[in-house]
Amino acid sequence: MEIDYNRVAHEIFVYRMPRYRNRTFKHTHTHTKQTKTTKTTRQATFGANRLGYISLEQNEYTASLIHFATTYYSYIYVITPLIFLGVFVRWLMKPIIVASNLRERYIETTYYDPRSNRNKTFPTVYDPASKYLSVVVPAYNEEARIAYMLDEALRYLVARSEASSKFTWEIIVVDDGSVDKTICVVRDYVTRYGSDRIRLLRLTRNLGKGGAVRKGMMCTRGQYLLMADADGATRFQDLEQLEVVMGKLCRSNLEKYGIAVGSRVQIGDETKAERTCFRQVLQYGFHLAVSTLCVRGVQDTQCGFKMFSRASARRLFPTQRIFRWAFDVELLFLAQRMMDMPIEEVPVNWVEIDGSKVNIILDSISMLRDMFIIRVFYGCKIWQINRGMRQ
Numbered sequence: 001m002e003i004d005y006n007r008v009a010h011e012i013f014v015y016r017m018p019r020y021r022n023r024t025f026k027h028t029h030t031h032t033k034q035t036k037t038t039k040t041t042r043q044a045t046f047g048a049n050r051l052g053y054i055s056l057e058q059n060e061y062t063a064s065l066i067h068f069a070t071t072y073y074s075y076i077y078v079i080t081p082l083i084f085l086g087v088f089v090r091w092l093m094k095p096i097i098v099a100s101n102l103r104e105r106y107i108e109t110t111y112y113d114p115r116s117n118r119n120k121t122f123p124t125v126y127d128p129a130s131k132y133l134s135v136v137v138p139a140y141n142e143e144a145r146i147a148y149m150l151d152e153a154l155r156y157l158v159a160r161s162e163a164s165s166k167f168t169w170e171i172i173v174v175d176d177g178s179v180d181k182t183i184c185v186v187r188d189y190v191t192r193y194g195s196d197r198i199r200l201l202r203l204t205r206n207l208g209k210g211g212a213v214r215k216g217m218m219c220t221r222g223q224y225l226l227m228a229d230a231d232g233a234t235r236f237q238d239l240e241q242l243e244v245v246m247g248k249l250c251r252s253n254l255e256k257y258g259i260a261v262g263s264r265v266q267i268g269d270e271t272k273a274e275r276t277c278f279r280q281v282l283q284y285g286f287h288l289a290v291s292t293l294c295v296r297g298v299q300d301t302q303c304g305f306k307m308f309s310r311a312s313a314r315r316l317f318p319t320q321r322i323f324r325w326a327f328d329v330e331l332l333f334l335a336q337r338m339m340d341m342p343i344e345e346v347p348v349n350w351v352e353i354d355g356s357k358v359n360i361i362l363d364s365i366s367m368l369r370d371m372f373i374i375r376v377f378y379g380c381k382i383w384q385i386n387r388g389m390r391q
Contacts, residue, residue, distance in 0.1 A: 134222030210327025
């Protein structure tokens, strides 16, 4: 079929598309007849394609473009969901990968002794206790806040040890790959008080708060092991209440197991917890999820003020596999449901401190994921309890 391009052009640009009428008239009067015919033919071909005058077989170039566009968008529609699925699976599997591959890497096993001017190897939690109390402080970029916490703790610990020679103690600050001057601040305290009382454990890569606490607990020398946050949100003197409860729990069983959990929910007559309304609502929602999936009877699993007996630490921390914010839930889940350890909450004084590293939205979602993994992997016995595992 032979097409009269001039007739098609006239129909398109005069009758069907009147907005091009002036432009066509201008081209007709300003160009030569040959140029006019060439442009008109090209325009007519384009217009004829739009109106259906020319089929795909008669215009192979147009057909190839349409085929490419169709194929390209088809690939996008298929590949994009796969990319999002891969990102979600990687995010879901991240705690599992970390637990299996990074548990013993990027960790230093020595501390610096300023008196001998050399590094010494840390002891392990499997050794007999040589101190009454060990305080483990995980720190990540805490240059601005850790000095306040250490000053408060040292005032209390030094005064109490001077009053009683039986009260011996140590502080282990675990630097979780900080990029600020946290190490320099802690080293000043090590120089002033000596490495027998304060020790710095450096992790060359950020493992998360759970990973830092685990490593610090595995290097302790105390009969009782206290976990305390570096921001000093909990009044340090409240450890006396945890001690009383811990003594009662250890006497209740032959293995001397016991965990005393500082609680910002169970407020006593002389304790208080100051926090924002948003955190209060989040606390209740998180408690509902924790009690449903993992731990029952513990109202505040996330308070960073917990005390463990040495026997409990020997069983719990070698088994720990969650290294981020939900590690508290894993430890209490193991103690309550798999090891039958006694747990008791103790009211403590707590004040919200500015500078928290917690992203309320993202970290809450990650913690829900970790709790789901804890319940499934321990429930299906994919993760086993490591009874005799050492560092």
